[in-house]
Amino acid sequence: MVEPTLKVKVANVGSKPSSLKAPFYTIKDMFSNKFLIKNLVSREIRGKYRNAMLSYTWTFLEPALLAVVYYFLFYMLAGNPDELYSVWVLVGIIVWGCFGKSLSSTVTSLTRNRNTIHLVYFPRIIFPITSVIGNIVITMMSCLVIIPIMIIFDLPLTIYILLVPLSVLLAGFLAIGLGILLAPLNCIYRDVEHLIRFIVRAGFFVSPVMWTYEMALERGNFGEIATYNPMLTPITLARHGLEGRETTLPSEIIILTILFGIVMWIIGSILFERNERKAVKYL
Amino acid sequence: MTESVIILQNVTLRFPKLKGILSIIKDKITKKDTSFTALKGVDLEIKSGEVFGLIGKNGSGKSTILRVISGIYPPDEGQCKVAGKISLLAGLGTGFSGHQTGVENALLYGSILGHNESEMQEKLPEIIDFSELGSFIDEPIRTYSAGMKARLGLAVATAIKPDILLIDEVLGVGDPQFRDKSKARILSLVKDTSTVVMVSHSFALMKDICDRIGVVNKGKLVMIGNPEEAITAYYELDNGGTLD
Numbered sequence: 306m307v308e309p310t311l312k313v314k315v316a317n318v319g320s321k322p323s324s325l326k327a328p329f330y331t332i333k334d335m336f337s338n339k340f341l342i343k344n345l346v347s348r349e350i351r352g353k354y355r356n357a358m359l360s361y362t363w364t365f366l367e368p369a370l371l372a373v374v375y376y377f378l379f380y381m382l383a384g385n386p387d388e389l390y391s392v393w394v395l396v397g398i399i400v401w402g403c404f405g406k407s408l409s410s411t412v413t414s415l416t417r418n419r420n421t422i423h424l425v426y427f428p429r430i431i432f433p434i435t436s437v438i439g440n441i442v443i444t445m446m447s448c449l450v451i452i453p454i455m456i457i458f459d460l461p462l463t464i465y466i467l468l469v470p471l472s473v474l475l476a477g478f479l480a481i482g483l484g485i486l487l488a489p490l491n492c493i494y495r496d497v498e499h500l501i502r503f504i505v506r507a508g509f510f511v512s513p514v515m516w517t518y519e520m521a522l523e524r525g526n527f528g529e530i531a532t533y534n535p536m537l538t539p540i541t542l543a544r545h546g547l548e549g550r551e552t553t554l555p556s557e558i559i560i561l562t563i564l565f566g567i568v569m570w571i572i573g574s575i576l577f578e579r580n581e582r583k584a585v586k587y588l
Numbered sequence: 589m590t591e592s593v594i595i596l597q598n599v600t601l602r603f604p605k606l607k608g609i610l611s612i613i614k615d616k617i618t619k620k621d622t623s624f625t626a627l628k629g630v631d632l633e634i635k636s637g638e639v640f641g642l643i644g645k646n647g648s649g650k651s652t653i654l655r656v657i658s659g660i661y662p663p664d665e666g667q668c669k670v671a672g673k674i675s676l677l678a679g680l681g682t683g684f685s686g687h688q689t690g691v692e693n694a695l696l697y698g699s700i701l702g703h704n705e706s707e708m709q710e711k712l713p714e715i716i717d718f719s720e721l722g723s724f725i726d727e728p729i730r731t732y733s734a735g736m737k738a739r740l741g742l743a744v745a746t747a748i749k750p751d752i753l754l755i756d757e758v759l760g761v762g763d764p765q766f767r768d769k770s771k772a773r774i775l776s777l778v779k780d781t782s783t784v785v786m787v788s789h790s791f792a793l794m795k796d797i798c799d800r801i802g803v804v805n806k807g808k809l810v811m812i813g814n815p816e817e818a819i820t821a822y823y824e825l826d827n828g829g830t831l832d
Contacts, residue, residue: 348683
């Protein structure tokens with residue numbers, strides 16, 4: 306028999322640091338589980354495009370086809386929009402899609418992985434984190450569609466193009482706070498995921514996907530109301546970045562959006578850590 | 589070998605019942621507790637170097653005890669203390685994804701079990717060799733038979749030695765030849781690992797390798813004793829069940 310080597314310290318199973326520290330220690334958990342996250346993300350992405358002849362082409366084919374549909378829809382309703390309008394719709398669809406898909410997949414991240422949760426323990430914040438990273442990676446791939454667009458519409462290549470990937474990151478970050486807040490609740494009542502599906506669909510019209518910040522400004526008051534929507538910032542920044550100009554979005558709105566994301570992350574991670582253990586018993 | 593590496597003190601675990609809006613209000617008013625108690629006041633100390641067995645009927649709470657020890661369900665009451673790195677062998681191949689290759693799934697499953705990249709890369713040749721998959725290792729595992737998947741799962745799960753090994757009924761996968769091989773592999777892992785807690789229905793095996801056995805009935809640990817005593821006690825549960 307092996308001699309007992311008790312260099313390891315005794316851990317009290319199930320005890321965690323105070324959940325008020327959750328916004329920080331969950332980030333530490335992320336880094337110490339890099340390998341796991343990498344494998345889970347690649348499972349998620351590969352799973353999505355399995356057995357598809359065009360495989361990853363779908364990442365940008367899907368938003369491109371949607372943009373065509375919405376362009377014609379809007380063309381019929383409003384008539385003769387400016388020639389770059391279809392591009393702005395496409396950008397809106399990509400960035401909003403990143404937010405919407407991240408949000409709904411975070412909310413369902415615990416319920417989708419219930420088989421794993423029943424059989425092994427690792428910090429469960431990994432599941433929602435993986436969902437968001439997966440969606441951000443997919444959205445980054447769909448951003449490649451920008452290259453042909455820049456050539457077709459003769460858009461200048463400037464440093465501001467970096468705003469496009471940054472906006473995608475911001476959209477994913479805005480989704481995660483709300484997502485992890487609701488994920489444990491979704492283990493108990495699946496009503497949450499139905500509600501979120503509705504919110505994502507309704508949010509599509511409330512957010513500047515089919516309309517732009519500039520269009521809203523022309524309508525006076527409407528422009529001011531639109532600034533209360535956190536998703537205005539990433540979508541508008543991506544559009545301005547693609548156009549190759551310095552953004553006309555007031556910097557206080559950008560700062561407020563980022564602060565909003567950070568606050569949501571703090572609240573979300575605290576509540577996630579507090580409720581996750583009770584919630585998995587319902588799975 | 590005197591130090592305890594697993595200590596459960598008065599562990600109680602309840603599972604809440606899923607309720608609709610009306611019954612929540614009803615239970616709030618009548619103050620009725622409808623939750624299901626899976627474990628009731630379990631006290632257990634397992635010493636370093638010990639091979640401990642758990643027996644009991646289906647649904648008695650054996651697997652739940654293992655899950656409490658591995659941290660999946662924190663106890664509602666009482667405490668569970670553990671010293672060392674734990675590995676729970678249950679449901680081999682958790683998280684396998686059908687359209688990725690054997691190698692990718694081995695790495696994925698290894699990382700789910702908590703192993704890091706360098707450990708896994710180091711053990712990969714051994715895993716491939718043990719699983720006897722040959723050239724299939726680079727095929728997507730949706731093309732595998734159930735036995736092949738189980739072999740790969742077992743190869744990964746037993747590749748790295750933890751401080752404390754928890755085994756939940758994973759003996760006997762694959763064809764007879766592989767079953768013998770897998771049994772030998774688990775037994776050698778049991779020998780190399782200092783502390784083992786196992787759940788199994790094959791009493792002959794348990795008698796052979798366990799130092800002590802606990803009998804679980806309806807969420808309670810009704811007795812702990814040497815293998816013969818415990819197995820006798822288990823059969824007495826059926827004839828009247830006077831052990832409570």
